[in-house]
Amino acid sequence: MTENVGFLYALAHYRFMQQALLAGVLVGAVCSALSVYVVLRRMAFIGQGISHAAFGGVALGLYLFQNGGRNSPLGMNLTTVVFCVAVALLIGAASKRGRVSADSAIGIFFAAAMALGVILVAARQRYTADLMTYLFGSILAVTPGDLWAILAMTGAVFLMLAALYKELMFYTFDEAMAAAMGLPVGFLHHSLLVMLALTIVVSMKVVGIVLVSAFLVIPGATAKLLASSFTGMMGLSVVFGVTAALVGLVASHYARLPSGATIVVAQFLMFLAVSALTRRTD
Amino acid sequence: MRERTQTSSAGVAGIESRDALIETRALCFAWGPGRIALENVNLTVPRGTFLGIIGPNGGGKTTLVRLILGDLVPTAGEIRVFGVPPSRLGRRRASIGYLPQKPTLARDFPVTAIEAVMMAGFARLGPLRRVPKWLREKALQTLAVVGMEADADRLVGRLSGGQQQRVLIARALVNDPELLLLDEPTIGVDTGGQAAFFELLLRLREQMALTIVMVTHDLLQIGRYAERLACLNRTIHWHERADTVTEEEIRGAVSCELDEFLAYERRVAGGRIVGSGDTDHAPPIGTGYHPPQGQDRRGDCGRRVPPNCPAGEDKEP
Numbered sequence: 261m262t263e264n265v266g267f268l269y270a271l272a273h274y275r276f277m278q279q280a281l282l283a284g285v286l287v288g289a290v291c292s293a294l295s296v297y298v299v300l301r302r303m304a305f306i307g308q309g310i311s312h313a314a315f316g317g318v319a320l321g322l323y324l325f326q327n328g329g330r331n332s333p334l335g336m337n338l339t340t341v342v343f344c345v346a347v348a349l350l351i352g353a354a355s356k357r358g359r360v361s362a363d364s365a366i367g368i369f370f371a372a373a374m375a376l377g378v379i380l381v382a383a384r385q386r387y388t389a390d391l392m393t394y395l396f397g398s399i400l401a402v403t404p405g406d407l408w409a410i411l412a413m414t415g416a417v418f419l420m421l422a423a424l425y426k427e428l429m430f431y432t433f434d435e436a437m438a439a440a441m442g443l444p445v446g447f448l449h450h451s452l453l454v455m456l457a458l459t460i461v462v463s464m465k466v467v468g469i470v471l472v473s474a475f476l477v478i479p480g481a482t483a484k485l486l487a488s489s490f491t492g493m494m495g496l497s498v499v500f501g502v503t504a505a506l507v508g509l510v511a512s513h514y515a516r517l518p519s520g521a522t523i524v525v526a527q528f529l530m531f532l533a534v535s536a537l538t539r540r541t542d
Numbered sequence: 543m544r545e546r547t548q549t550s551s552a553g554v555a556g557i558e559s560r561d562a563l564i565e566t567r568a569l570c571f572a573w574g575p576g577r578i579a580l581e582n583v584n585l586t587v588p589r590g591t592f593l594g595i596i597g598p599n600g601g602g603k604t605t606l607v608r609l610i611l612g613d614l615v616p617t618a619g620e621i622r623v624f625g626v627p628p629s630r631l632g633r634r635r636a637s638i639g640y641l642p643q644k645p646t647l648a649r650d651f652p653v654t655a656i657e658a659v660m661m662a663g664f665a666r667l668g669p670l671r672r673v674p675k676w677l678r679e680k681a682l683q684t685l686a687v688v689g690m691e692a693d694a695d696r697l698v699g700r701l702s703g704g705q706q707q708r709v710l711i712a713r714a715l716v717n718d719p720e721l722l723l724l725d726e727p728t729i730g731v732d733t734g735g736q737a738a739f740f741e742l743l744l745r746l747r748e749q750m751a752l753t754i755v756m757v758t759h760d761l762l763q764i765g766r767y768a769e770r771l772a773c774l775n776r777t778i779h780w781h782e783r784a785d786t787v788t789e790e791e792i793r794g795a796v797s798c799e800l801d802e803f804l805a806y807e808r809r810v811a812g813g814r815i816v817g818s819g820d821t822d823h824a825p826p827i828g829t830g831y832h833p834p835q836g837q838d839r840r841g842d843c844g845r846r847v848p849p850n851c852p853a854g855e856d857k858e859p
Contacts, residue, residue: 300651423670430661433653436642437713440611441665442635487652488697 267513279407280399284505284523287466288475290414290459292501293421295480296494297452300432306453307476309366310348311460315469316373317343318394319380327384337409341461347373348457352450397468397520399509406465413462417455424451429490467520478527479504485538500530561589562622563721563753564610569619571605579605582619582777589720592747592754594768596761601775603757604643607725610755611640624720636666639719639752641710643726655701655709656681656694662713677716684712687749688742704735711742715750722746724756728763736760740767 270277298307321339325332351369355362381391393401402410421428430438431448439445456476463472479501480493487493508523515522564587571580580602587593597603608614609621612628612635621627624634631638639662659681660673667674685691688708693701698709707727714722722743728736740763747754757774758764765771773779 426661426664426667426671426673427669429653429657430664433651433658433661434642437640438661438665440613440640440642441662443665484650484652489654489695490652490657493652 267510270513276400276402279402279404280519281506281509283402283407283410283466284399284509284519285502286410286414287459287463288479288501288505288523289498290417291463291472291475292479292483292497293418293494294452294455294459295476295478295501296483296497297428297432297480298456298476299480299484301452303452303456304473304477305363305366306348306351307456307460308473309351309370310344310453310457311464311469311472311476312370313347313373314340314344314457314460314464315395316375316377316380317341317347317461318391318464318469319377319384322391323380323384326390333405337461340464341458343373344457344461345454348453349450352453356446356449393468394464395468395470396518397464397466397471399466399519402465410462410465413458417459420451420455424448428452433490467523471520471524474524474527475501478524478531482527482531482534485534500527504530562586563589563624564755565620565622566609567620569609569621570617571602571609571614572617578776580609580774580776583774585772585778587753587755589753590751592743592767592769593756594764594771595755595757595774596759596764596771597774599759603759603774604725606774607643607723607757610723611635611638633666636662636717637720639714639717639722641714641722641724641727643729643757650699651697653698654695655685655690655698655712658698658709659684659712659716662716666717681712681716684716685709687715687746688712703731704738707731707735707739708742711746715746718750720751720753722752722754724754724758726758727756728758728760736763743767 265273271281298304317340318336320343321336324330324339325335347369351362351366354360354365354369360368392398427438427443427448428451430441430443431445435445438448459476460469460472463475467475479497482500483493483496486496504526505523508526509519511517511526512519512522564585566583566585569580569583569585570578572578583602583606595603595606605614609616610623610628612623612631615629623631624637626634628635656678660677663677663680664673667677682691682694685694688711690705690708690712693705693709698706701709714724728739731739743754743756744767746752754768756764756768
């Protein structure tokens with residue numbers, strides 16, 4: 261793109277633009293749905309922990325499967341998924357045991373995973389420009405393969421959310437009571453962690469490891485300011501997440517800015533606007 | 543079953559009732575070696591009773607509640623709810639309406655009163671199912687029973703403390719329970735609100751043929767409204783008709799909570815709690831109550847049974 265064509269023109273004529281838009285909307289939607297639980301269960305730090313730990317997973321995947329002569333994107337992606345889910349479950353297990361507090365457990369695991377990542381990157385015999393894609397995201401570089409992965413993961417997460425909607429609502433609202441009524445709260449907690457890990461893995465290409473935690477907090481926090489019911493908060497959060505993704509993509513196209521960061525700024529401006537508007541009515 | 547017949551023919555406690563909703567026999571629970579919370583608790587709750595369980599903080603009240611719910615498993619002894627061990631209640635668990643201690647209602651949690659009430663029905667539905675219409679209607683009816691139907695769509699966090707409590711009662715009632723289990727329900731509710739709350743309970747008990755078990759450290763209120771009283775301080779010290787319990791017995795059993803007793807003495811007249819109602823003749827503060835000297839804070843409280851609980855393991859740390 262040497263000259264700055266119109267967004268709709270680009271969308272109509274360039275396949276990479278269509279893929280970018282679809283990826284942005286899907287990731288925006290799934291992250292903002294999960295952000296409802298992240299905000300209400302105060303899991304923001306867990307989200308940040310898993311996303312940073314994902315760096316270790318990406319580095320491990322690159323080291324094992326895209327190193328020297330080897331090149332297996334599938335192996336690389338699977339390694340990242342397994343690594344992130346494992347870290348998420350480890351964080352969950354360590355914080356439930358009660359020997360370390362939850363925030364210490366997160367701090368320990370995410371630092372260790374990142375350290376592993378740094379070491380593996382240094383040990384790899386290849387130029388590591390592709391690593392920057394995972395750190396800061398590059399939505400225009402989304403390949404059809406990435407898009408299929410995003411579709412599959414967001415589909416899986418939305419199915420899980422739909423299947424456990426009532427149960428997760430109860431668990432989020434009143435864990436003790438949900439347990440007393442016989443709901444499997446441990447299973448629900450771990451399901452949330454797994455969904456977070458899956459979502460973070462597929463969001464990396466779009467927003468990057470560094471900024472994905474914003475996707476998992478800001479839409480939910482914005483929706484909470486306006487919501488008059490749990491279901492309402494879920495709907496508003498998804499609307500905010502998708503709108504911010506569209507606005508951010510269009511803005512990044514015209515201003516030639518990094519897409520992930522631009523979407524986060526759009527989310528942030530929405531949050532500011534909503535909190536200013538709701539302050540007056542309170 | 544066989545074991546049970548033997549126990550009753552032996553007449554261990556002499557309080558066996560055929561229609562007992564809750565029955566415990568030599569029930570023990572320990573959090574770990576030497577950390578005994580309950581020992582030799584023998585308690586029978588016949589259908590239709592309003593039982594108040596009083597006792598000092600740390601006396602094992604909430605532990606007993608969690609055992610009844612099947613949330614904890616006894617270290618020794620036996621507990622039966624609706625005739626079976628609570629862990630095997632399965633779907634009948636929904637027949638226990640439960641109001642937890644200090645419910646963790648986040649003030650800013652976006653959940654409406656009706657959503658909060660419906661949640662108690664979710665466990666029965668199973669995953670994948672959408673919230674059915676009948677549950678919504680049932681929740682609305684139950685909110686009407688506690689006088690909150692007009693606030694069904696308001697956020698729980700925006701309701702007053704007393705209104706929130708009524709929503710939580712509606713939540714406990716939405717499954718048409720036979721047993722209503724309340725753990726310190728009046729904490730943080732003002733005196734006027736407490737009286738209204740107890741009146742509501744009495745009305746519900748009549749309307750819905752409920753058996754009520756309430757754990758509390760508020761001696762005055764529970765003594766006025768409950769039909770039977772039990773004092774729990776590691777074990778049950780007495781367990782009888784509320785109007786036969788004397789002040790001395792309460793003092794003996796709860797001898798460790800001095801502050802509570804001073805407050806109690808300020809409020810209660812004569813040797814009876816039930817029916818006294820009249821607080822003008824309260825004995826002067828501090829009379830007649832002497833905390834035991836040089837004893838463990840829990841006191842021996844006239845323990846009749848020697849400690850013989852084996853140490854157990856936590857189901858939940």
